[in-house]
Amino acid sequence: MKYHPIDRNLFIKNRENFASQMKPNSLAVFNSNDVYPIGADSTIPFQQDRNIFYLSGVDQEESILVLFPDCPNPKHREILFLTETNDHIAVWEGEKLTKEKAFETSGVKTVYWLQDFDKIFKEIMAQADTIYINTNEHYRANVATETREARFNKQIKAQFPAHKVEKSNPILQRLRSIKDPIEIDLMQKACNITEKGFRRILEFTKPGVWEYNLEAEFMHEFLNNRSKGFAYTPIIASGNNANVLHYIENNQPCKAGDLILLDVGAEYANYSSDMSRTIPVSGKFTNRQKQVYNAVNRVKDEATKMLVPGTIWADYHVEVGKLMTSELLGLGLLDKADVQNENPDWPAYKKYFMHGTSHHIGLDTHDYGLLHEPMQANMVFTVEPGIYIPDEGFGVRLEDDVVIQEQGEPFNLMANIPIEANEIEELMNA
Structure with a gap:
């Protein structure tokens, strides 16, 4: 892994919770x-399941974590199963986690090799009444492939x-x-790396560059700062x-x-950052571009103030819609009749601002x-906004991420x- 070791107390606390x-x-x-697999002997670069990472810090394929707080055998209340490393694997793939290194990473004291899983799991299942299975039920999830977890759940x-x-x-x-x-600190590191990439872009951008040139400049800065790259497919x-809201060509x-x-946004240690900025190719906004830009920035600033304990996400978006409606009226994009005759299920402002304002961010974008x-x-x-x-x-x-x-x-x-x-213009023309 490119990132620095993470304090294992994070994972110990997460398991306790x-x-x-x-x-x-x-x-x-x-x-x-x-x-x-992609084809022939090629594979997509490994990405760890967020939940096993959250609970153990283990960032390695074919790993299994078992939690059994009431197990009669104290040794089996937390167990990691890992692929056994050997000289052959070390030469061809690089050394996998040893039992000692796995403990240093996770704080889990009992570590077995994966070949022992069936025997030990059968033993502890005989002592348990209930099993928690790991399923992806995120409101935006669209799982078209059968995952390793899904196959395991079916088998169990x-x-x-x-x-x-x-369900876990x-x-x-x-x-x-x-x-x-500790997580907030990791996310701050991801945001700091994103900042370095953005400042590089401000110096680099000029008429005639291509969108992919800018993508490459971001990647250069991210990799040089211990990120494995983009937290999500970048939009340039x-x-x-x-x-086009999800333009990625x-x-x-x-x-x-x-x-x-x-x-x-850069990732760091599997944690995401998510930044949007809009800059002028020539280093200076037109008057109209700046009017619209400043309107969006005002909505962002006022929306941010609403993110306080007790706020309900749906109500928050209604209030942001009112802010945006006011700005769009000021820009001449809407008139009073548009607002008076709007469909409550698709307010007038949605013609120009059709997505949500905020989402959770962390291990997943x-x-x-x-x-x-x-x-x-x-x-x-x-x-x-x-x-x-x-x-x-x-x-x-x-x-921004707040x-x-x-x-x-x-x-x-x-x-x-x-x-x-004004700061964007100053930096682009320095």
Whole structure:
């Protein structure tokens, strides 16, 4: 891994919090993600299942974590199963985790090799009444492939039909949504790396560069700062491309007078950052571009102030819609009749701002969190309003990542990333 070691106390605490919400005499199992084949002997670079990472810090394929807080054998209350490393693996792939290194990483004292899993798991299942299975129930999930976890869950239900089955997901949705100080520090590192990439872009951008040139400049800076790359597929959208919300082709030239919408974030230690900035190709906004830009920035600033404990996500978006409606009236994009005659299910402002303003962020860019429950301190949200005007050939989106505080306004993890229009111009023309 490129990132520095993480304090294992984070994972110890996460397991304690999860175990405290399990039913009596129950165990929970978490599997690593598959290594997915592409063709021939090629594979997609491994990405660890977020839940096993959250609970153990183990960032290695074919790993299994078992939690059984009430196990009669204290040695089996927490178990890691890992692929046994050997000289051959060390030469061809690099050394895998040893039992000692696994303990240093996770704080789990009992580590077995994967070849012993079936025998030991059968033994402890005979002592348990309930098994918690790991399922992906994120509100945006669209799982088209059968995962390693899904295959395991199917096998376990067939092999142990008399056991009660519970879901780990409801517990993890709540636990993962509230960040530990160690997690916030890791996310700050991801945001700091994103800042370095953005400042590099401000120096590099000029008419005639291509969108993919900018993508490459970001990647250069990310890799040089211990990130494995983008937290999600980057959007580098110049001109009218910005009006395609998930434009990812990044294959067009950046023309004088156009704006470039950058929706980019570095990952660090599997934690995401998520930044949007909009910059002028020529280093200076037109008057109209700056009007729209400043309107979006005002909405972002006012929306941020609403992210406090007790806020309901759906109500928050209604209030942000009112802010955006006022700005769109001021820009002449809406008139009073548009607002008076609007469809309550699709308000008038949605013509120019059709996506949500905030989502949880953490180990996933769209992280776990129950949107119907009130916001709490130490949740981390994006704030990302936008105005998209295809008829005028540009769109503007601005986005920061903020931590809800017990009192006062959220803490902005991206406070050091330039965002004011005048500062952007000054830096691009320095």
